[in-house]
Amino acid sequence: MKVLVTGGTGYIGSHTIVELLDNNYDVVCIDNFINSKPEVLDKIKEITGKEITFYEGDVCDKQILRQIFTDNNIDAVIHFAGLKAVGESVRVPLKYYRNNIDSTLSLLEVMGEYNCKKLVFSSSATVYGKPKSLPIKEDFPLSTTNPYGATKLMIENILRDIYVSDKDWSIAVLRYFNPIGAHSSGLIGENPNDIPNNLMPYIIKVATGEYQKLNIFGNDYDTVDGTGVRDYIHVVDLALGHLKALEKIDKDNGIDFYNLGTGHGFSVLELVNTFSKVNKVDVPYEICDRRPGDIDACYADPSYAKEKLNWQAEKNIEDMCRDSYNFVNRK
Numbered sequence: 001m002k003v004l005v006t007g008g009t010g011y012i013g014s015h016t017i018v019e020l021l022d023n024n025y026d027v028v029c030i031d032n033f034i035n036s037k038p039e040v041l042d043k044i045k046e047i048t049g050k051e052i053t054f055y056e057g058d059v060c061d062k063q064i065l066r067q068i069f070t071d072n073n074i075d076a077v078i079h080f081a082g083l084k085a086v087g088e089s090v091r092v093p094l095k096y097y098r099n100n101i102d103s104t105l106s107l108l109e110v111m112g113e114y115n116c117k118k119l120v121f122s123s124s125a126t127v128y129g130k131p132k133s134l135p136i137k138e139d140f141p142l143s144t145t146n147p148y149g150a151t152k153l154m155i156e157n158i159l160r161d162i163y164v165s166d167k168d169w170s171i172a173v174l175r176y177f178n179p180i181g182a183h184s185s186g187l188i189g190e191n192p193n194d195i196p197n198n199l200m201p202y203i204i205k206v207a208t209g210e211y212q213k214l215n216i217f218g219n220d221y222d223t224v225d226g227t228g229v230r231d232y233i234h235v236v237d238l239a240l241g242h243l244k245a246l247e248k249i250d251k252d253n254g255i256d257f258y259n260l261g262t263g264h265g266f267s268v269l270e271l272v273n274t275f276s277k278v279n280k281v282d283v284p285y286e287i288c289d290r291r292p293g294d295i296d297a298c299y300a301d302p303s304y305a306k307e308k309l310n311w312q313a314e315k316n317i318e319d320m321c322r323d324s325y326n327f328v329n330r331k
Ligand code: NAD
Pocket: 006, 007, 008, 009, 010, 011, 012, 013, 030, 031, 032, 033, 034, 035, 036, 057, 058, 059, 060, 079, 080, 081, 082, 083, 084, 099, 103, 122, 123, 124, 125, 176, 177, 178, 179
């Protein structure tokens, strides 16, 4: 099976490509390096010993997409390409609407032109807004609190409409919880250039001494120790979920939505303490004000993905902390 991976040199895309190659899929990738680096391609080759076909370009550009579909017999697409910084999306919303929506529309139109109607899409637990109860199930009400989240929900709705209009489509929408960790080789991982927004990249910058301390955003939430609780999932488990989703859309038409999480919530302090213990490194922190828009707790009920995709997360929080740090120490 030949799979087009958009945004494949990014954090989750690169790990997914490694698993695809290890499982003998042919991979074609497009990325414009807006949030990743070309060296990731060499690392993928070093890990797998295999080549992929790569196009540098923008998924909004239908000409390059047509070129890709003309050059390659694409059977299915995994669409990771998108911008993902929540705070930036509030400051410059049009950049997010333009990039995330336009790229998806261009991709869907060109897929239709080439009669390629199998798609796995990267959505997010952000589409649940502030959940009414926990754990979160796929049929919970959907809402968003920022432009980034709005693009994910809009795209989910576009995909529903596509399927209503044409039952030949086969679409898996994967709602990721909080991916952390890195490939066990330490060759690929998450390495934001800018000041990180997310917890684990920030912990790493503190552990390596680049930053003096971690700011913990609030300790008065209604959680085990007052700090925010999230469902952290190892990026390799997440990547494997995409392979299961591909198998499913290859077999059955339709559109379906799956939570990819572990089902377990960890607080900020629990994550920080585990990271320190596993890696034998100090992570100094200070309790600060809450971050606007944050919720107390968020974790998945992942049983639907287990039932329908035969997928469940295998790695634990210690694995996630060890592999995240191993990636920065090896570089
Ligand atoms: P990432 O930024 O590391 O990867 C995205 C990749 O897409 C980057 O390599 C970037 O250069 C590329 N890209 C962006 N816009 C493009 C365009 N128009 N044309 C070509 N390439 C483009 O992000 P990630 O963490 O790997 O996330 C992948 C997907 O998963 C995104 O859609 C993101 O919104 C979604 N997601 C991520 C998280 C998370 O916490 N990491 C959580 C939920 C959902």
